[in-house]
Amino acid sequence: MKTLSARRTRRTLHLAGVAAAALLALSACSSLSSSDDSSSSGSGSTASASSSPKLSGTVTVFAAASLKESFTALGKEFEKEHPGTKVTFSFGGSDSLAASITGGAPADVFAAASAKTMQIVTDAGDASGTPATFVRNQLEIATLPGNPDKISSLKDLTTSGLKVVLCDKEVPCGAAAQKALEASGLTLTPASYEQDVKSALTKVELKEADAAVVYRTDVKAAGDKVEGVEFPESSDAINDYPIALLKDAPNAGAAQAFIELVRSAEGQQVLSESGFLKP
Incomplete structure (x- = not known):
């Protein structure tokens, strides 16, 4: 009887040991899987963070x-x-x-x-x-510093003897100037038509013209090289x-x-x- 009881005890201990080993193996697998998932997730985050290409x-x-x-x-x-x-x-x-x-x-x-x-x-x-x-952007009249010709309106630009330059009619600032003149019922024959707004402004800066119809932004950029005169008709020709x-x-x-x-x-x-x- 003692021999049978000892055999049963050893068998029970053996089964318990096997079960414990199995649990340890499962725990290790679970930890490894969790580590892999974490690593994979971290790798994905890194890839996502670097997915936006650097501009060059x-x-x-x-x-x-x-x-x-x-x-x-x-x-x-x-x-x-x-x-x-x-x-x-x-x-x-x-x-x-x-x-x-x-x-x-x-x-x-x-x-x-x-x-x-x-x-x-x-x-x-x-x-x-x-x-x-x-x-x-809105138009403005650029005059010589100090406005020696006392220009105060769009109509003043039609004064005989005044040298006025406009942008070419195909250029946006020229088209806007024509629209403002037409809205005022005025006809103006400029001394020249310039290829762009900077060229028109330069004529005044160099004192090759008495006035030019340009953008208010160009008058501001020119500083004290010119003097700006606002006119109400410009509100009808905003670009x-x-x-x-x-x-x-x-x-x-x-x-x-x-x-x-x-x-x-x-x-x-x-x-x-x-x-x-x-x-």
Whole structure:
């Protein structure tokens, strides 16, 4: 009987040992699985965090001449925020820039001074997506410092003997000036038509003209080189400025990021300080 009892005891102890070993094995597997899951999760988080590609390379922006000061400042800010990038600009009359784009000139972004000139690019199928208006601009008369000719209205520009320059009629600032003149029932024969707003302003700065109809932003940028005269008819000829990513943009990712900067609160602050109106 003692022998049978001893055998039963040893068998019981053996089974208990096997069960304990099995539990230890299961616990180890569970810990390993948990560790693997944690590692996998951590790896996924790392991959997700690094999924946004770092911006690099050159962003080529074609922009209306009136955007020169503000966009140059924003370009420097963009390069600072994204080391390894460079923003290059081609400033000029919006109609000429649009013609260059539809003619195949490589560019990433187009910022025009009117919806009409942007339409040239969209009609040609060269814009990616729908252009967005990011600012507006209003006309102002630029006179010589001190306003020696005592110009106080748009009508004063029609005074005989006064040398006045306008932007070409195909350029947004020229089209806006014509609209304001027509709304006032005035006829003005300028001394010259200039290819863009900066060229018109330069004529006054160099004292080659007595006055020019330009944008208020250009008058502000010129500082004490000219004196600005506001006129009420300008409110009937305010230009919307649209911006668009171009369809064949060589650096689309960085170009889109630049557009986002322009439209951000930071970008809008820079543009407002330059005299642009909110869209």
